[in-house]
Amino acid sequence: MSNLQVRKRLLVTEDIFHEGGPFAASPLRRGAALAVIENPFAGRYEPEIAWFMEDLRPLGLDMAENLAEALGGAAKIEGYGKATLVGADGELEHGALWHAPGGYAMREVLSGTKAIVPSSKKVGAMGARLDVPITHINASYVRSHFDAIEVGLNDAPRGGEMLLALAMTTGPRIHNRAGGLAAQDITGEDGLR
């Protein structure tokens, strides 16, 4: 039986038209899916925790599907990232349980992307903000796609909870002009370039 208990979900989408420069005809879309779940290991040291990743898999898939759909469909997605905010009665290591189910869910929904999913994690109180790093889905060095989205909820995570996040974007930063590897120049085989 699954030990997964979801208290809350949040889906955020942003459309960015400009940031002081020219208006974009089609805005950059950036979004995040969040779930607030009970941390089954809160309040104690538990040596064996890896089994919980299996429970998180369906949630990860559900979040990745909803997020891709909210941003216009999997074919539009060019950047991704993930992060965890662990409530104060938990351990940083509990946040690491999201790596596999969160990352592989996005790879599955986005049809086998090549690049590692960038991530971040921390322990924090209710209302703490979480910066989710974002990079290109097939080549981590694509400089125009280095991005991030800040997320959070005023009433989460409680001490015994974890806030899990997935993030996606539909393209480069709106006025990207800092050079580096361009998306059209990647080979997209090793996940880096």
Place this chain on the structure above:
Amino acid sequence: MSMKIRKTAVFVEDTLQEGGREISPPTCKAVAVAVIENPYAGQYVEDLTPLMDIGAELGAMLGHRAVAALGIRPEDVESYGKAAMVGEDGELEHAAALLHPKMGAPLRKEVKKGAALVPSSKKRGGPGQDLDVPLGHKDAAYVRSHFDGIEVRMNDAPRRNEILVAIAVTDSGRPLPRVGGLKHGEAEGIDGLR
């Protein structure tokens, strides 16, 4: 004057548990936000009509987006609210011009009816500041289960010459209402109060 939008955002929040109890179906709230340039930042202007017209446009646009994000029919919206946060170089009156004269009518079209006053709030603030959007029943302001609110926040807005405008809608009241008062099912929804 046409409005200049820098960014828009939509937040959809579903509550599946509250106080340790399952909420089935979940209570869902959506907030649609626009970050616009404040054409009057840094100056005193007597006639705010252009901002009032922008308020009408935003009422339709944000109202439509928030309802669409919940995936429900307009008539199934149960509560609503609006708020604006004016960046550092603007005036509270700029928020008032957006929110009060003309936003209500186009918003009400998006939620079908809307006999009740749209509860509102305004303040001056900077990027990353919290804005609490008050919520009330859309047809009968005294429905106690639907007195609520939702916090919205954008880390990069409003900049000093911007205004952040938010419209919130819900498909329900609070998750576990039990403080009495007029109930959703008892409201007549004619005078906007009961």
